[in-house]
Amino acid sequence: MKYPKFLKEGNTIGIFAPSFGANIEPYKSRLESALSKFKILGYKTEIKGDIFGYFNGASSAKESRAQAFMDLYKDPNVDFIWSVGGGKWMMEIIPLINFEELKHYPPKFFMGYSDNTNLTFLMNTLLDTVSIYGQNVTEFGMNIWDKSLNDAFNIISGKTLRQDSFPLHEPNEVIQTDPLQSYTLTEKTVWKNLKGEKEIKLEGRLLGGCLDVLMIYPKTIFDKVEEFIQTYQKEGIIWFLEACDFNVFALKRALWQLKEIGWFNNVKGIIFGRPMSAKPILDLDQYQATLDILGDLNIPIIMDADIGHVQPTMTILSGAFAEIISKDGKGSITYKLK
Numbered sequence: 001m002k003y004p005k006f007l008k009e010g011n012t013i014g015i016f017a018p019s020f021g022a023n024i025e026p027y028k029s030r031l032e033s034a035l036s037k038f039k040i041l042g043y044k045t046e047i048k049g050d051i052f053g054y055f056n057g058a059s060s061a062k063e064s065r066a067q068a069f070m071d072l073y074k075d076p077n078v079d080f081i082w083s084v085g086g087g088k089w090m091m092e093i094i095p096l097i098n099f100e101e102l103k104h105y106p107p108k109f110f111m112g113y114s115d116n117t118n119l120t121f122l123m124n125t126l127l128d129t130v131s132i133y134g135q136n137v138t139e140f141g142m143n144i145w146d147k148s149l150n151d152a153f154n155i156i157s158g159k160t161l162r163q164d165s166f167p168l169h170e171p172n173e174v175i176q177t178d179p180l181q182s183y184t185l186t187e188k189t190v191w192k193n194l195k196g197e198k199e200i201k202l203e204g205r206l207l208g209g210c211l212d213v214l215m216i217y218p219k220t221i222f223d224k225v226e227e228f229i230q231t232y233q234k235e236g237i238i239w240f241l242e243a244c245d246f247n248v249f250a251l252k253r254a255l256w257q258l259k260e261i262g263w264f265n266n267v268k269g270i271i272f273g274r275p276m277s278a279k280p281i282l283d284l285d286q287y288q289a290t291l292d293i294l295g296d297l298n299i300p301i302i303m304d305a306d307i308g309h310v311q312p313t314m315t316i317l318s319g320a321f322a323e324i325i326s327k328d329g330k331g332s333i334t335y336k337l338k
Helices: 028-039 062-074 090-096 114-127 136-141 147-156 225-231 248-261 286-297
Strands: 012-016 044-047 080-083 109-112 131-135 163-164 199-210 237-242 266-273 300-305 317-318 321-327 332-337
Touching: 012 062, 012 090, 028 136, 062 090, 080 131, 109 114, 114 131, 114 199, 114 225, 114 317, 147 199, 199 266, 225 317, 248 286, 266 286, 266 317, 266 321, 286 300
Parallel strands: 012 044, 012 080, 080 109, 109 131, 199 237, 237 266, 266 300
Antiparallel strands: 131 317, 163 332, 199 321, 321 332
């Protein structure tokens, strides 16, 4: 596994909009503020494509979005690549990216979450390169940074390789009146060891992202999960998963499909982030849906971790070797660069 260089003060951050553009509020104000803050922190920025644009549900045509990523990855003056935000149509650019060509260039971190799973996931499985599943650029526009944002910069700059769970999180639905306001932290964070274990300790190689996106890849030409699992057979895989739009029915179907396709072979454990939309339906909640499908794998499963769409969230080095501990409703992730 290739580990790109961590971000250093004075480095150049390449910014593009591979899915939605920041053409509406609150994203427009957040992006403008984030760019200003990066400059104050001592970073240069290189913008590719129309990051404030709109075209057929995305920031621009798929060809220009794909070219923006290729240009930033190949540019020797760009040190780190960061996505403006999420969206729905990032998969359109994947067939237009020449992953074979990118193998001949020094590895670079790409950071984003949600729809950015399209790249964070495939960089692991196609390029054997660690990526960063973490907050998009727009999150960093808030006037007063949440602790999770400071933690993110400590991770991406290599100042620390450990993150701890946060005491509070936002409710699933938040009404914002100020586009630059910080998170509304009202709910107690409780990591749940699904089978009632007092403590879970996992070691293995991280792989995963947003289930809504991952579900489009099984058995496509981009599906190299089986090869990834074989490559890291001795270490084993820890899947990190979270869902945005999936309800509990869709969650259960998705887990069944991934299990039957073989993606959970050689799995050491699974950690789920807090789901955005998986409220109980009838007598089925996210916990029972997960147990129904994955209970017979005889692996530790952690639920409601600080990963995904319900802020604040951890910054995940996807593809990295990691140790995860979950005990007494709290947790930590420590990365080992091997």
